[in-house]
Every structure is written in structure tokens, then in C-alpha cells.
Amino acid sequence: MTGEPRTTRFRLFGLALLVLGALVLAACGDDDDDTAASDGGADSEAGDDSGAAEGGGDFDVFALLPQGNDQPYGTTYLPPMEAMADELGINLTITNSQYDADKQASECETAVAAEPDLIILWPAVGDTVRPCLEAAKDAGIPVTVTNSDVNPEDQDLTEAYSGPDTYGQGVASGELMCELAGGDEIGIIMINGLTGNSTAIDREAGFEDTINEQCPNVTILARQPGNWNKDESQIAASEMITAVGAENIQGVYAADDTMVAGAIDALKARDIDPSELIITSIGNTFLGNPLVVSGELDGTVFQSSSWDGEHAVTVAYEVLTNDPDERLVEFMPSVKVTADNADDPSVAPEW
Amino acid sequence: MSDDQGLVLTSQRTDLIGRLRTTLARRTEGRALALLVVVAIGAWITEPVVFTSYDVTLGRIALIGLVALGLTAVILMGELDLSVASTLAVAGVVMASIDNLAIGILAALVVGLVIGAANAFFVVVVGINSFIATLGMLFFLRGLGFVLSDEQPVRLSNIEAGISFGKPLIGDFTPRMLIFIATFIAMQIFMTRVRVGREFYAVGGNRQAAYDAGIPVRRRIFTGFMISGIVAAGAGAINTLERTAADPTAGSTVLLSSFAAAIIGGILLTGGRGSVFGTLLGATSLGILQVALTLSAVQVDVQNIIIGFVLFVAVITDPNSLRAVVGSARSYLRARTAPQPQS
Amino acid sequence: MSGHVTDERAPGSGRPIIEADHISKHFGGVFAVDDVSLTVSPGEIHGVVGENGAGKSTLMRVLAGILRPDNGSVLVDGRQLEAGDTRAALDAGVALVHQELSLVPEMTVAENILLGSTPSQAGLIKTQELKQVAADALDEIHVSVDLDEPVVRLSVALRQFVEIARAVARKPRVLILDEPTATLTPAETDYLLDMLERLAERGLAIIYISHRIPEIFRICHRVTVLRDGKHVDTVAIADTRPEDLVDKMVGRELKLDLQDRREAGEPGPVVLRAIGIRAPGVNDVDLDVRAGQIVGLGGLVGAGRTELVRAIIGADLRSAGQVTITAGGSTTRVTSYRSAVAAGLAYVPEERRADGLALTMTVADNVALPNRHQVSRSSVLLVRRIAELAKRLADTVGLRPPEVQREAGDFSGGNQQKVVLAKWLGREPDVIVLDEPTRGVDVGAKVEIHRLIKELADTGAAVLVVSSDLPELLDLADVIHVMRDGRVVGTLPSELADEKSVMSLASGETGAMIGV
Structure with missing residues (x-):
């Protein structure tokens, strides 16, 4: 763990030095220069423009993402994506709007202007992508969606979706809860994601539907949003414990590993041993996986960022080469992770 | 008896080149212009699409620049308005929450005016430093945006109107660009030809002198903050229309880029120096740079490094800063080379 | 312009256009202007002179409606002006040209x-x-x-x-100028004075403030002398001589202070030596300060004293000149403020709020700042040692109240100044430079600060003091250098120095060097 961020930091630092050096040279060389600004960092694949491609299966593709190396998920999402693109002969141009919908919209305009063969879209804010989709459609550029799907009414403007089955993840976490409860009458508390966020809504619904169908013996005593944040989740959990009484709680569900870590801290702060409770979540991250190994977290659902990045490209390639009639949907398998398989290399955490 | 004692300013050369040189020397936009030329040439060489699809570039410039234009009024008075981005978000949410589009837009603009007036109230009447007052407003509005929107994007009731708003209106120009251009012209006239606007420079350049000359300084500060507020709210309304939904988290990158545009444009953060035209140049440089870097697939982190560097260049090439740098370098060297008697 | 200048006699004898009627204005407990009256007629140039702090600028600001007087009123053309109303003053035709420039760059x-x-x-x-x-x-x-x-x-x-x-x-009828020539060259000054005479000839009443006696004699018809906020005299220029004017400005009888004037011992070797110093506002100055000696720098505001001192200690850039400090057997060339401090110099700046003290830190922490080595071990500060050191130094300087754990900002001006001195005493400096050490300090604290400075010199430190307060300079200094326009225009040993001789040199009334 310690080695990894350090090398990243070194690499970033090196890159920064390189760019600065180029810029300084440029600035000294007086006039014909700041070019180096773009050159310095652009040596990857500038996708030197539209018309050129078409030839030997080479495609130009823009990927409009709301995150990149600035977030743990994006950091492990990008390399498999780029590797797969290389393998399939796709020139990728990747943008990062940092979850600013306006910036992503502007990047979308830029992408449309560059006339690529396809645009991969990971919506920064699902409700705001309609104009981008329409612009792409007007320009005859197909759009595929990755990681989080667009709203149902916008789906016919896109050719494909690949990414986690957010409802299915909730279902898988619910199934884990049911198995572990084994028919006992138990009460649990529920910590959800950011209110209104589609992933949060889907996971909540998937979990709740499963509980209701498969194990009505599990009762949700209280629910609160933890906003995908550890501290807020800890506060929410603590409040709920006070509200319903610690003795009535036999289980906890949190919509992701970060929040479940907060909930576990809240339990510990009340001198409640988390391993005595049935706790499930979603993610299997660097934070969640060790909790499963240590037994504090009983089960989680693997969301693989590498699968996500890789399939964004393969699905795009499928659309480019086969032009399917139907909208293509490829869900990430919702692999359950418990103490039994937590050490298995196939579910090694990625982010 | 000493009328010819050299008290006539001799820098007045009347030939064309002399006049041109004087005019250039008087402007504060020189460095911003030079930077723009450099950035434009660079972009032309690496990514000609920046210019062939100029409408995209213009759209980006308008996105960055609109808020910066309003902000310029405040900065020229030596104050700061950190609440512009949150104003943009809240105004968007208010607008999208109202079913009637026209009333919604009107409400958004009123919200902007009220926020501006509130900022000015804290700065002028309560006497809080504008950095702190508008920082407080930033947090307050961000929270308010979440509360009003129930923490989720608010969809416009009339999505079709929004989508057609994003389409070109005259030639390749979308309504956003036209509004941006109109705002620029209005602000430029206001700050150069209108008495109230010109007096902003006095408020920022020498506030005591402005007071002494009988300029109503407090009223000018109110006006400035309200301009900044209404322009930011207008930008929020435009964004909401174009995206067909208002996002309470909107504007996360707006605050920094609008300040960056103003600074690159040669506006002195302590007030009194700069121009609306400078801000336009700054926003144009920044817009071209961002589009070119996006097309070149430069990662956003690296983009930020480059933009930071451009900002740095813009600031240290200020003649005053350069003089300071040269001065301290010279004294350092002199100290180094001076022989040290037995110590 | 309503020119009632039918009277062809000497200007100043006509009906007054502006009248200051028994004006008083105080700041805090001090009267800046105390019951002063003044009249000026159309076409008259009326000089106002006095030492620094005599109340000239305050009076002018009252006349221009910027300040509201505590007592008295301003009349223009016999009509009373709304007190403290800039607009009303402007509308009545009173225009003030400020001392500090008030243009928008x-x-x-x-x-x-x-x-x-x-x-x-x-x-x-x-x-x-x-x-x-x-x-x-x-x-x-x-x-x-x-x-x-x-x-x-x-x-x-x-x-x-x-x-x-x-x-x-x-289109004023009364034009007030507050030291307009302070920043001008002689040629520019000449031009300005001619211009004022022309304006006066056309019926304008002009009130002209200057420290420069020759200017007053060149253009003024009458002159009013202020001292300590009080009106001393108003005389026609034709009836007076420069020496008399200086007498009236200085006015004081010999002060009690002089009785404990320092018995300068035999000064030791030269510790601080500055040769050929040039810097903005400083023009080729040589200066020596010996061990155990107190050297005073006198002169008017803007004469270049602070600039000289800052150039000497390396706080500001010099364009030419060399400075050396000889202490403890070695000579160091001062190339920067750091090197000066390292060589044993201590500097107590004029703006102690801005430069000398961290007001939100405790006295103890302030005192510890330049004494880090005494109170730390392997760069960790030792709280107990800080407290001990601060306590000891606070006793030495007589800090009141002697609570070193209070924030410096809680203390009075005089006690803040004691803290600044205490800071540097802890280092036992070889050279100490003080700029206006008692400005804004009450009398009691002033006496103690003087005692401290003298004790410092007695223990062998070389002391350089800048002061605009003449009695202070006379009390402290063994030698006084008087500056004007960036040069040292005269050097007076303490036995030859008195207020009049210093003032004459400073105001340019006498140009000649008085022997050393």
C-alpha cells in the first residue's frame, strides 16, 4: 500500500516537472511557443483528427468521464480501459469533468466537434445529458454509456450500457443478509447513499425488495442517508442506534463499503462488537475487503472498476463493428464476497 | 519665469507610432493580449479544430467568461465575491423549480440581485471583509441549493425549450454566446463610459480619495456586488436551460476559472486596475487552452497544472512584480559577490 | 470669482473671506488644536508654520470640513459652515490639496x-x-x-x-495647500510658488503650510505660528525675521530634561560605520556610531531619516554605500538585514504595530522571538525558559502590568514599546537603532524608555536614535546629525545643540554647516 501512492506521486511529479520545463522553455523562446503547453502533456495519442481514421479498423473514440486519476475508482478504471482500447485499435481521448455537469456538457460539444466515431459517456449528472445526446445524434455519432446509466427516457438516444447492475447489487447484498439471518427474527438499520442519486435509489430498492420477498423475518427498523461519506454515515448510524436502542439491532446494511466502515466505527464507539451483528454492504474495496477478512463485515458485493473500464471499451467496439439493432446492455456480475472467498485473487479489491 | 522648466510632459509624441506606443503603454491588457496570441498560436498548431469548430470554443469561452465579467465589477473595487458559483447553482435550482419558464428566469435573476445586495450589506454595513462575507455566503448558498432541490437535480418542466435554447440562434451563435457578447458590450460601456462604472475604479484605486471627492462609495459597492450576483444568476439560468436540469452541485469549477480569467486578464485583485476587455481576453485564453487540452486528451490534473502555470506567468509578468523579482535577484547577487572582510 | 479686491493696499488687510473662530479639536486626551483663530483675506497668501505635531494639518482638515471641531466654527464670507461637511466646504469654495496624494492611480x-x-x-x-x-x-x-x-x-x-x-x-475662493513642496525638486518648487502668487493676484485666498522657512518668506503676506496645538502669533511677513519665526515655533524654555542630560563618557571605538549611503530619499550620507555613544538623527518629516536608517541596517536596498559593524573583535559587512542582526544589531522600527510586535501573541512569545537560541534546545522551544526570560526582561523595562502571558495588544502604547525594547535587550545588542522610540507614548513611559536607552549606552552599546521630538533628541543624544532633503546638513555635539539650532538646520533657515 505504502509503495503505491508514492510511485504515483513520483510519476505525477515527474510529469509536472516535464510540463513546467516545456513551458519555461516555451516562455523563454518568446513567441512561437506556448504550443509546448499542449505538446508537453499530449504526447499520448492526440487522435490527430477526424477524417484520418476509418482505414484498418482504427477508431477514434471520446470518453467523457466525470472522474479519472483524481478518484480511487477512476484510477483503477482507466488503465484496463486504455489497455483494451489499444488492443482493439481504438484511439481514446479521455476527459474528466470532475462531476461538473456544465463542464461535461462543454466537453461533449468539443467531442462532437472533433467528429469521433463514437462517444463513451459516463454521465456526471444523469438529468443533464439529454442535450449532449441530441447533439451527438444530430452529428451522427453513436453514444454508449458506462458505469451509470442515463434516465430511461434518454436511453433510446444511446446504443449501449455497460456497468454495474445497481439494482442487482442491492439484490445480492439483500441475499447475503437473508442467508446470514437464517430465518431468525432480526432488526436492522439501513444507511443509504446520497438522496436522489440513482445508484442510491436502485441499491436501496434492490435490497429492500429482496428482503421483503426472501426473508420477511428481517425488519428494517430505521434508515438514513450517509451520503457516500464515512463520517456522515457514522453520525447517521449513531443516531439510529440511539433512536431504536442498541439491544434491538442485530444487523446493518450500508449501500457501500465506505459507509459501512463508518457504521462499524459507530458500533465500536458504543462498545458493540460488530462481529456479533450481521453486516452487509456493496463494493469490496480496499476499505471493505479487509473488514470482511477480519470478520467485522459479514458480506459485500464486488464492484470491479477494471471490469467497468474494460467493458466500456468492448461494448463500444461491439457497437462500432456490429451495429446491433437492440440497445446493448452488459451488466457487471454482482459477485458476493464473504469470509469464505475474501482472499480469493478473483475478488481482490481494486479501489 | 520658469514656465519652460520641463514641467510639460514630454512623453507626448504626436506621430502615429508614438501615439500607438503611448496608447499601448496606457492599457492594462497588453500582457493578456500577448498571452492570448501565444495560446492561440499554440492551439492552432496542435489542435486546429479549436478554430475550425470555433462555435465550440466560443461556447466554452462564454461558459467561463460570463461569470467572470460580472466578477470584474467587484474585483475592480478591490473586493472579492467568492459566492458566484453557489449563486449560479441556487439561481438554477430556483428557476427549475418554477414551472413557468419566463417567471423562473425572472426569479433566478431576482435571486442573484438579492444575493449581491446581501453580500454588499455584510461588506459595507456590517463591515466584514469581503473574502469572509462571501465565503460565508458560498457555504450558505451551497446548503440552500441542496435544501431547495432536495439534494437532487431539478428537471426543467419544459425540456424541449431547454434543448432548443442550446441550438444556434443566429448563424452558429447559440443564445448563450449572444448573451455573453451582449453582456460584454454592456459591461464594457458601463465601465468606460458610464459615470457610476468609472467611479468603480476610484473606489478600488484609492478609496479615501473617492470618499473625499464625495463619491457615494457604499452605493457603488452595492451596485458592484449586485452586478456580480445578477450575472452569476443569469449564467445559472443559461446553464439550467441548456442542460434541461438544475444541478445543486453546479459550478464546482466555475469559481476558480472565473477568477483565473480575471487574473489572466490583468485585473489587479486589490482593485483599481484592469478592464472588462481584459477579462474577455483572459476568458478567451483560458477557453482556447481548455478546449485544446481536452482535444489533446491531456488529463484534467495536468490541465490544471498548465492553467496554474499560465496564471503564474500572467501574474509575475506584471511590471511591478518583475521589478521586484529583478530587484531582489540583483541584491542577492550583489550580496553574494561582495567581498567578505574577515568575519 | 467674487473679487472684492478694490482695496489696493497690501493683501491681507481686506475683509476676510475665511475665518477660523476659536477652533478646538482633540484626539484621545490630547488637544491637537486648542482654541485657534485665523483669518485670511482674498488675494492673501497666509503661511502656517509649526513643528511636527503642532496641529497644522488638523486645523486645515477642520477648515475643509473633513473633521468636525469640538469647539468653534468656520466662517466663509461671514456665513458659518456646516461643521464636518466636506460638500458644504467645497460648495462654499474651500478646496484642500492634501498632504498625502489623493488621486486614483x-x-x-x-x-x-x-x-x-x-x-x-x-x-x-x-x-x-x-x-x-x-x-x-x-x-x-x-x-x-x-x-x-x-x-x-x-x-x-x-x-x-x-x-x-x-x-x-x-473654482475655489480659498485654496489650502498642506506641504505641497515636500516631494518637489527646487525647480518644481519654484514653479509652484510662482503659480501660487499668480493665483493670489487674481483674488484667491491661499493658506500655505510649509516647514521650509525660505518658502514662507518668499510668497506669504502674513504667517501664523502654531505650537502644541496653540496659536502663538500671527505676524506680517514684512515685520519679522526667519530667526524670530523659528524662536516662536520652538518656543519652549529650556526643559527640565536637560538637567539630567547625559554625561557622555569617553566614547569607545567605532562600532557602526556607514560610508556614502545612497538610497531612495537618501543622498550620500556618512555616519559613525561609537560604543557607548548615542547618536541622534534630527530633521523634519520627509527629510530621509527613516530611509537612511533602513538603508544602513539593510532592511531596504541601497543604491550605493558600505556599512560595517565591528563588535567582539570582528568586522562584518552589512549586506542584508539578516547579516546586520547576526552581527549584533537590534532595530526598533517606527511602526511598532506593523513591524515590531505581533499584537495577538503574548508578551513572553514576542520577547522569545529574537531570542530563540536562549530559550530552545535542539530547536524545541522551552516554555519555562521563555517565561523566565520574559519575566526578567519585563522587570528590566518596567512593564506594567508585569503580566508576560497577556497578549501584547492588551498593553498601552508605552508598554508595547517597552516590550519591543525588551525583545532586543535579551540579545544584549552591540548596536541598537531606534526610530521614533516614544511616539504616541505617555509621559511616564517616555521617561522610563529614555532611562533604558541611556543605560544601554552606558553598558557599551552603540545607539542610533531617530526622533522628531526635539527635547527627546536633546535629552538623549551625545551628537545630533540634522537631515534635510536626504542629506546631513549639520552635525551638533550635545553642548552646542538646542532646539533652535536644530530647527534652523532642519527647516533650511540656515544652510551652513555648524562645526563639529
């Missing part, structure tokens, strides 16, 4: 001249009219400047003239 000459009264129609500026009025005002004072030039690009002198044009553009 980035606005043009024309805009500055009409700042606050820009001609406009429906909000839009009438550019033609603006330029016409500005051009007329400049014409009136015979100065030619490009109207579109931003003021920031003008020389200091031209800015001063633009400032005057601004006052003139308001």
Missing part, C-alpha cells in the same frame, strides 16, 4: 481632476465637457499634461500639480 488626468463631479448626462460621461473643464483647470495653473494619461504614469511632481488643478477646477 489608474484613472486619467481629466477624470482625476473632476473626480466626484464628473459631468454626465443620463449616467453617460460627457467626455468633451470633462476634458474641457480639466484642460481649463490645467491652463489656469500653466501646466500641460496629456489629459488621457493615467495618473500612475506621471511623475510625483506632475501628480502634485494635477492635485492642485483638481482643487482649482472647483
